[in-house]
Amino acid sequence: MEIGAVIVILFALAFDFTNGFHDAANSIATVVSTRVLSPRFAVIWAAFFNFVAFLIFSTHVANTIAKDVVLQSTLTVGVIFAGLMGAIAWNLLTFWLGLPTSSSHALVGGIAGAAVARDGFGALISEGLRTIGAFIVLSPLIGLALGLLLTVVIQWAFHRRKDIDRLNKGFRRAQLASAAAFSLGHGGNDAQKTMGIILAVLIAAGTLPPEAEVPLWVVLAAHTAIGLGTLFGGWRIVKTMGFKLTKLQPAGGVAAETAAAATLFFASAQGIPVWTTHTITGAIVGVGAARRLSAVRWRVARRVVWAWIFTIPGAAGIAGVFSLLVAALA
C-alpha cells in the first residue's frame, strides 16, 4: 500500500477519535445529568459499548459513505485526504467553541466539498446525498416523536404511583440499559463512517476491488478509535446537551436514550448515516415537550440548529481549499 494511503487511514482513525471526543459525549449526557453515573464511570460505560457495537451491526453505513456520496472515479486518495482535513478542522473549531455539531455532517460535507473542488458538482451522487440530507431533518424528528411517545407511555403507566423514590430508583437502573443501548447505536453508526472512509481509501489505492466489503481489521480499528475518543471526551459539550436543553429526571433519561437508540438502530440497519447529536437532541426535546414547551430551553436548541446548518457548508469550504492545495502540490 502506498504511503499516502497509509497516512490518510491514520487521519481517518484520528477523525474517528475526534468523533468520540466530540460526539460520543452525547451518549452519556443524560445519564450524567440525571446523576445515575458519575462522569468518569459514564465515560467508561459509553466507551465500552461504543467498542462492542461491532459485534451487533453490519457495515451498511460504511458502504453508503464509501460508495453512495461521491463517484468512485473522483474519490482519489488526495480527495479523501482533503475531505478528512476539512472535517477534522471543522470538528476542532466547533469543539473549541463548545458547539454540539455533528462530526458525521462534517465528514460528508468535507468529502463532498473536496470532490466538488476537484471535479465540479457532477462528482456528487444525488440519490445518496438526498437520502442523507432527508435524514438530517428526519433523524431528530424521529427521535423527538419516539421520545415524546415513550414519555407519555411512562407517564400513563406510572402516574398513580406514590412511592416516587422507589420509582426513580427503578428508572435509574433502567437508564444504565438505555444509555448502553444508545452507546451501541452511536458506535454502530458513527464508527462505520470512518470504516467507509478507510474502505474508500483502500479502493482508491487499488488495495481492494470496487465491490469489496469492509475488512475486519478496519472494523476493529474504527471501533477502538471511537472508544478511545469517548474515554477522552469533552465535557463542555456534555454540559450543553444534558444540562442546558431541558431538566431531566431518570424516567425522562430512559425515554430520551431509548428513543434515540431505536432511531440509530433503525438507521444503521438501513445503511443510513445519521447524526447521533441530532437524534439525542430531538429525543431530549421530545421528553421536555411532553411536559410543556417552555420546559425546553429554545435558545440553546436554536444555537444547536444554527451550528448544524453551518456544518456542511463550513466543512465543505475548508475541504475544498485543502483539495485545491493537494491538487496544486501533486
Add this chain to the structure above:
Amino acid sequence: MSDRRAYFFSGAGLAVLAVGPLIPQYRWATISVAVIYLAFAVLFATADISAKRAAKRNGHL
C-alpha cells in the same frame, strides 16, 4: 387550541411529510412518524390529559 404543543406537533408532522417525497423508499417510516405527530397535535388540541397532570404533580417527570 389553547395548548401551543398542538401547533408545534402539527408543524413537526408537516415537516416530516414535506421531506418524505425525497426518500420514497422510506415512505412507511415517514408516514408513521407524521401520524405520531399529528395524533399528538390532535390530542393536545382537544384532550385534557389528566394522567400527564398527575405525573407532573407527583414529580415523576
